[in-house]
Amino acid sequence: MLGRSLHARSTLILVATLLALAPATAAAASATSSASAALQPTSSPPAVSADLVALAPTPPMGWDPWYEFGCKANQQLVEQTAQAMASTGMAADGYRYVNLDDCWMAPTRDANGNLQADPVNFPGGIAALASFVHGLGLKLGIYLDAGTQTCMQRPGSASHFAQDTATVASWGVDFIKVDYCYTDFTPPQPLFAAMEHAIMATGRPIVLSVDDDGFDDPWTWGPGLATMWRTTNDYTAYGAQHGNWWAAVLEIADINAGLYRYAEPGAWNDPDNLLVGTGLLTVAQERSQFSLWSMMAAPLIVDGDLRSMSPATASILTNREVIAVDQDPAGLQGARIADRAGHQVWIRKLADGSYAILFLNADAHPGTIALSASRLGLAHTRYAVRDLWRHRSWTSAKATISATVAPDNVVMLRVAPAARG
Secondary structure (H helix, E strand, C coil): CCCCCCCCCCCCCEECCCHHHCCCCCHHHCCCCHHHCEECCCCCCCCCCHHHHHHCCCCCEEECCHHHHHHHCCHHHHHHHHHHHHHCCCCCCCCCEEECCCCCECCCCCCCCCCCECCCCCCCCHHHHHHHHHHCCCEEEEEEECCCECCCCCECCCCCHHHHHHHHHHCCCCEEEEECCCCCCCCHHHHHHHHHHHHHHHCCCCEEEECCCCCCCHHHCCCCCCCEEECCCCHHHHCHHHCCHHHHHHHHHHHHHCCHHHCECCEEEECCCECCCCCCCCHHHHHHHHHHHHHCCCCEEECCCCCCCCHHHHHHHCCHHHHHHHCCCCCCCCEEEEEECCEEEEEEECCCCCEEEEEEECCCCCEEEEEEHHHHCCCCCCEEEEECCCCEEEEECCCEEEEEECCCEEEEEEEEECCCC
16 A cells, blocks of 8 residues: 555565476577576465465456546446446456455544544445445455554554444445555564454455565465455556556566465455556556466456456456456466566466466567477477457477567466367
């Protein structure tokens, strides 16, 4: 959240390995830098309950207003956005959550100490808003903070966990994001665990999203406690405050890349909202971020004005072939196996045995990026290739899978053994 100071972050221990995702070898993708390798966990993440798996078997998809609207988000915006999600087909494509962020609440609690909606921005109240959103077949999310204040200095939930979760649950909320501002760096795990217990006590199935900016390695304790957890700070902590939002996207992807072992159904690494449609990225960069987040099995929470999105933005956000990779039921986060001179190769194994491949060019010049077919177990055989952005298919028996990629752009493929005729 904007306004939060940078937290110290644990040093990532990086090694070059793909292990379970694909067979070893591959000369074309063997040159990996330490920045592109995978994090080795010191212990297995906690088990994920069947309830959490049922709640979010695939990464949650939806909308959040923060980067685009900040504290200016209001009832009309949320209602119109929900309508846009339904009318544009986004809801049919899997975008279900319409989320509020900081500043939705009044500056003070009511006479009984309950949170209340800001009377100016949300005059109808949150229960009525939830009813409106539910009427469109969508779900409503809301924002709380584990500290004494929210990041924007609205009432925090410290000492009010049970009261606040009961309040928002009674309004019909389906998703709660819990932030970490004004906590005096109290260890986040017990704070978020207390919030989860409070949510369970309401009896309402609610997705819990926790956000400590990756301060205390939430991927090591988040599974089994929350549905999703932020792995990084906000974009503004990585240079975006100086206008270089694309560089911030790449740095966040660098951090999240090493955490692929910790994602699974019901438990997702969250590298922050998508900037697609905010105007902060070029169309090529938007396509690239959407592809990266889908390869990383990240929640696809869009942060733009969906009421007036361009045809280019709409085509990115509703590309069902790329969404299918993000929402693959196996829930395996893809791994970056090569990063050399700005040319990156990502691989993700999918539930049907095929592989999603992403060639990303983060260099300033066009370049050819390649991967050995043997890396996918496809040496000396024909295989089927599908380009997920150009929507074209072909078969090949070449030893190398390659593509020429424009700057800041991607080629995203789905590859599988060719059907025998």
